[in-house]
Amino acid sequence: MLSKWRQWRAERFDARHPFPQEEWLRACERLPLLAALDHDERQRLGQRTWxxxxxKRLTLPEGLDFDLPDRxxxxxQAGLLTLGWSEADAEGAFAGVHEIIVLPEAFRRQVEEMDEAGVMHEYVDERVGETWHQGPVVLSLADVRDSGDWTGFNVIIHELAHKLDMENSLDADGFPSISSDIDSREWYQTFxxxxxxLQAHLERxxxxxIDDYAATHPGECFAVCCEHFxxxxxxLNEAYPALYALLRRYFRQNPLARFKACQTA
Incomplete structure (x- = not known):
């Protein structure tokens, strides 16, 4: 019964909001990550993104020229995370994403942090993205512009990975909801x-x-690994093949095949 209701809702949406195929193709042409998708993946992602x-509310800097292909x-890039999942799972994964706020540039936060000795430290931290449980996702425009290629950096994927991580908890702890075919002990041991x-490399x-920011917190380790995936x-596959294989099962995707296809095209 629920699947029929979802189908009816999707058909109703499509009737009211015809899919802008031309603008979607322009968006795919702009970003290597989207251009690497096959035809079926591209169309499925396009419909979901639409x-x-x-x-979701997208709040942009006042006066910014941000056309539909930009949006x-x-x-x-957020939807890419859930592309391999069912429609219901993809929709549920981002249920806690209500608003994405794009700021003109990196922003500063006053941070209080307690060390292992119990001493509280206060400092100003510059950030390019930030995520809260049941709150907005905040992104720096400059870093959004720098995302979308094969360089290992993607602020959108990084921050939305935190949202996946927070789906089953109040904080990003590196342990998101996982499907029944992945054992929680395997997840823990692999990560x-x-x-x-990473800690051993830093100590030496x-x-x-991979980016050493992954070594700062388990939640950041998961987000950085998602960026690299x-x-x-x-x-990622060369450095940590077991982790790549685990994330391939988790996301039900194989970006390495897309990357290799791009290199030989």
Missing amino acids: RLLHR FSLLA MAVWND GEPTP FTAPDV
């Missing part, structure tokens, strides 16, 4: 192996295989 654009590009390896004064899958 619905996201109508369900498509931003929300599609702990990555975490320990060596460069980390979608935008530098070759780097």
